[in-house]
Amino acid sequence: MxxxxxxxxxxxxxxxxxxxxxxxxxxxxxxxxxxxxxxxxxxxxxxxxxxxxxxxxxxxxxxxxxxxxxxxxxxxxxxxxxxxxxxxxxxxxxxxxxxxxxxxxxxxxxxxxxxxxxxxxxxxxxxxxxxxxxxxxxxFKALPDAAEGLPDKEVVLSPEESVRPAQSVGDAAVSVPAPAPVPAPVVRAEADTARR
Structure with a gap:
């Protein structure tokens, strides 16, 4: 909305x-x-x-x-x-x-x-x-909303971020970012001949 x-x-x-x-x-x-x-x-x-x-x-x-x-x-x-x-x-x-x-x-x-x-x-x-x-x-206090605490605006993500399908909570649809993939460790296969 x-x-x-x-x-x-x-x-x-x-x-x-x-x-x-x-x-x-x-x-x-x-x-x-x-x-x-x-x-x-x-x-x-x-x-x-x-x-x-x-x-x-x-x-x-x-x-x-x-x-x-x-x-x-x-x-x-x-x-x-x-x-x-x-x-x-x-x-x-x-x-x-x-x-x-x-x-x-x-x-x-x-x-x-x-x-x-x-x-x-x-x-x-x-x-x-x-x-x-x-x-x-x-x-006469208002009852808390079911979606209280959730953002009212749609979340805009960068192209690099992957997005799960929108989840519906109450009347609000919220886009939830998927966890970012963990990069694989970089392995360098350099020979350090000077120390041997």
Whole structure:
């Protein structure tokens, strides 16, 4: 596969991953906004605390979507580790998200329902960038490729080198050079008459 083809394949995979992450995130956004607004309207819970509670409800919904849809083909061997890291990075995202809402509410006094929703969504957007990076890098780890460690490019050999037929490993075909023949020792049959 050429470098351009490999780059295109990687970008296509990344685009699919971003799209799936976006769909799950959109569902989480709706859950987050709906729960926030219900808490703001029907309870006496302060704005920031209600927003934080809504964030944690959305985090639980998102975990299900990420594990069973977006990253369903990723490593599933360490669920305890995965869930621990997911909750840790989600908590950092919640701090980012809630920090924006907190700054708007208590720093600037912007706490009308419309302003609270605007800053809630802004905080979610900033936290989403962090979550995407951390989830794909640390939480839902990719399984190693079958052909990992093998060269992506075709090996070019000089005419003197003999080549075995291409061997197929996974989806990659690799040309493997045959061992170079060992040259026969040069035997000189010169008579050294001076020393005799």
């Amino acid at each position: 050429s470098e351009r083809g490999a780059l295109r394949a990687r970008l296509d995979l990344l685009a699919r991953e971003v799209a799936k992450f976006g769909v799950v995130g959109a569902v989480g956004l709706v859950v987050n906004i709906v729960v926030s607004n219900l808490l703001w309207r029907y309870t006496d819970i302060p704005t920031v605390r209600a927003g934080l509670l809504a964030t944690f409800v959305a985090i639980l919904c998102n975990y299900v979507g990420f594990r069973y849809w977006t990253y369903r083909d990723r490593d599933k061997s360490g669920r305890t580790r995965e869930l621990t890291l997911f909750l840790l990075f989600s908590a950092v995202g919640a701090v980012i998200e809630t920090g924006v809402l907190y700054a708007a509410t208590y720093g600037f006094g912007w706490n009308s329902p419309v302003q609270s929703n605007v800053f809630k969504i802004l905080g979610i957007g900033i936290a989403t960038l962090f979550r995407f990076w951390s989830y794909r890098t640390w939480v």
